[in-house]
Amino acid sequence: MSVIIEDNAVVLLQGDSITDAGRDRSGPYGMGEGYALMASSWFTALYPEKNVQFFNRGIGGNRACDLVARWQEDCIDLDPKPTWVSIMIGINDTWRAFDSNDPTSLDDYERDYRSILEDVRDKLGARLILIEPFVLPWPEDRIAWRKDLDPRIDAVRALAREFGAILVPMDGIFAVAATRREPVFWAMDGVHPLAGGHALIAQSWLKAVGAI
Numbered sequence: 001m002s003v004i005i006e007d008n009a010v011v012l013l014q015g016d017s018i019t020d021a022g023r024d025r026s027g028p029y030g031m032g033e034g035y036a037l038m039a040s041s042w043f044t045a046l047y048p049e050k051n052v053q054f055f056n057r058g059i060g061g062n063r064a065c066d067l068v069a070r071w072q073e074d075c076i077d078l079d080p081k082p083t084w085v086s087i088m089i090g091i092n093d094t095w096r097a098f099d100s101n102d103p104t105s106l107d108d109y110e111r112d113y114r115s116i117l118e119d120v121r122d123k124l125g126a127r128l129i130l131i132e133p134f135v136l137p138w139p140e141d142r143i144a145w146r147k148d149l150d151p152r153i154d155a156v157r158a159l160a161r162e163f164g165a166i167l168v169p170m171d172g173i174f175a176v177a178a179t180r181r182e183p184v185f186w187a188m189d190g191v192h193p194l195a196g197g198h199a200l201i202a203q204s205w206l207k208a209v210g211a212i
Contacts (some may be wrong), residue, residue, distance in 0.1 A: 004166075006086060009052045011040070011076060012082035014067065015089050015131070018193065018201075019058025031056045034193065038202035043046050053080065057082070063104055064112035071116050076123050083127065086119045086205070088156040089113070090133030090138045090156065090168070093190055096149045097139075110155045117163050119146075128165035129208065132156050134174050135190050136185035142190040168208045170201060 003027025005011065013019055015034045031037040031054065040054035057074040059066070067089055075085060090109065097103035121125050132153050136142050153171050160167040177186055177200055186197040193201065206212045 003210045004050055005209050007050045009083045010080045011054045011084040013056045016062040016092050017060030019088055020060045023056050034198040035201035038199055039205045056116060064089050064109050067116050068112045071119055078082045081124060085126050086129035088131035090152045093171040094145050097148055106122050106151050109152055113159055128163055128166045130156050130160045131168040132171045135173035136178055136183035136187050137176055138190045166208050173204050
């Protein structure tokens with residue numbers, strides 16, 4: 001598979017704290033310290049001649065409804081216009097049900113997710129990359145989250161099919177990784193990756209677009 005991102009492309013990475021990863025919001029170019037930085041840096045090093053620009057607009061704590069609220073400003077109105085939009089969202093929709101008694105219904109999650117994908121398709125004509133939300137079984141209470149998260153993962157897979165998006169199946173990839181090293185090696189709270197976990201997301205993203 002050859003790299004599918006075109007010359008002079010503009011790639012926007014969107015999501016929650018996993019994408020945010022402490023990015024500097026004082027200017028437009030902060031990439032954070034996580035997979036967004038790793039994937040963009042490796043892509044740029046491997047394909048400098050393609051002149052691809054990367055932008056990170058992940059915000060920690062976001063749910064799908066938060067993306068809807070800021071989508072015009074943080075996606076549609078960006079200059080230069082994104083030609084690729086990569087999204088990972090959903091773990092906070094699950095998490096808030098367990099730590100704040102503030103659940104997001106599956107129907108609302110799917111409706112909000114579809115809304116932002118329709119905006120990308122209809123207003124930008126950009127290609128889409130969807131990264132599955134994931135949770136690792138550590139601490140043990142995270143195991144109970146599966147009943148809420150698994151249907152959201154199924155929804156992301158269905159949306160990827162519906163919109164012709166590239167799917168990065170991170171929940172399954174982390175499940176395999178957790179057979180090689182214990183879950184806490186990848187994410188100390190089951191959600192927020194450590195360095196190796198971020199590198200695994202970046203590697204998986206690069207493989208999905210044919211960059212490696």
